Amino acid sequence: MKQPQLPHWLIDTVYIVAGILFCGFALKSFLVPNQFFDGGVTGISLLLHELYHFNIAYVIVICNIPFILMGAFQVNKSFAIKTFIAVIGLGLCLSFVPYPQITSDKLLVSIFGGAFMGIGVGLAIRGGCALDGIEVLALYTGRRISFTISEIILGINIIIFLIAAIELGLPTALYSILTYYTASRTINFVIEGLEEYTGVTIISSESTQVKEQLVMSLGRGITVFKGERGFLKESFDISQPVDIVFTIVTRLEVRRLRNLVHDIDPKAFIFTSTIKEAAGGVLKRKPRH
Known part of the structure; x- marks a missing residue:
């Protein structure tokens, strides 16, 4: 109820x-x-x-x-x-x-x-x-x-x-x-508040496994953007489609997320940003007694 x-x-x-x-x-x-x-x-x-x-x-x-x-x-x-x-x-x-x-x-x-x-x-x-x-x-x-x-x-x-x-x-x-x-x-x-959130963006060639682990192991909600990776100096004309994964975690979970992703793909590109306020969706909050 x-x-x-x-x-x-x-x-x-x-x-x-x-x-x-x-x-x-x-x-x-x-x-x-x-x-x-x-x-x-x-x-x-x-x-x-x-x-x-x-x-x-x-x-x-x-x-x-x-x-x-x-x-x-x-x-x-x-x-x-x-x-x-x-x-x-x-x-x-x-x-x-x-x-x-x-x-x-x-x-x-x-x-x-x-x-x-x-x-x-x-x-x-x-x-x-x-x-x-x-x-x-x-x-x-x-x-x-x-x-x-x-x-x-x-x-x-x-x-x-x-x-x-x-x-x-x-x-x-x-x-x-x-x-x-x-x-x-x-x-x-x-x-x-005490529980500041961190936005994490992950670009990896193993995005399928990354998505699965974020949802099944961490219990996080994810958003997937369709993008392209490549565009290096020596091969600028060569690129391939990639899923760009975005999720929000608490500050205490950032290290665990990084370790999980790097275990799947050591070359994965991960960057974080501070989230001032977040509500709704699949957010893990501390239990209140």
């Missing part, structure tokens, strides 16, 4: 609420009391809070509004509405939830403040919104200039940390860079 599944809107809501609570915890218990910063819109908000003593809850909401409006055109209206509600929720959380200050140790603040911020932002992204609108700006700008989204985000953050270094001292800026790095790595971890 099929187990009943929770509706998507409920799962998204749980992710967003949890993300708001984690972000509020990171800000009020770690970053704000110790004058630390993050990157993106959150970093701009924290910088304005420290320089001009504006209420951090109001500043975060106001700073995100232009990017929310931009998101309505660059992504879609549903994303913009979700993000607006989430940002308002974060502002309310910062205003009314009595988070305690956890520590004043700079290293602990930079690492755990960034980690909790990354968890919050990552959970919000999984819920279909953004608690930091800097990526919307990067998406908008990237369509008009030759820089990539990552380069644009990096450039904006460099400006934020330079201002922080000038106004509040180099040590604070350096610790804040560590905070941003920790947050960005944690965001990737939350979004992609």
Whole structure:
């Protein structure tokens, strides 16, 4: 019997609420009391809070509004509405939830403040919104200039940390860079999860045996592309048809797959690529208890 599944809107809501609570915890218990910063819109908000003593809850909401409006055109209206509600929720959380200050140790603040911020932002992204609108700006700008989204985000953050270094001292800026790095790595971890997948492409003259072993021994689903192999320098005009086999495995299974294929054909050409997200098909997942 099929187990009943929770509706998507409920799962998204749980992710967003949890993300708001984690972000509020990171800000009020770690970053704000110790004058630390993050990157993106959150970093701009924290910088304005420290320089001009504006209420951090109001500043975060106001700073995100232009990017929310931009998101309505660059992504879609549903994303913009979700993000607006989430940002308002974060502002309310910062205003009314009595988070305690956890520590004043700079290293602990930079690492755990960034980690909790990354968890919050990552959970919000999984819920279909953004608690930091800097990526919307990067998406908008990237369509008009030759820089990539990552380069644009990096450039904006460099400006934020330079201002922080000038106004509040180099040590604070350096610790804040560590905070941003920790947050960005944690965001990737939350979004992609523990079980990253690897796409494997195999070109072999023994493709029939390779296909059989992948399906029967590894229990993997495969996709077969029809191609040609050959085209060497000394025999460019000579080629023969070949089945190009593609499959997806977990990182822990890559070595076993390579060994299996090389036992069949030591000259097989194998290359891998990182898969950010995979769902459906024949994917082997870790059992959940």
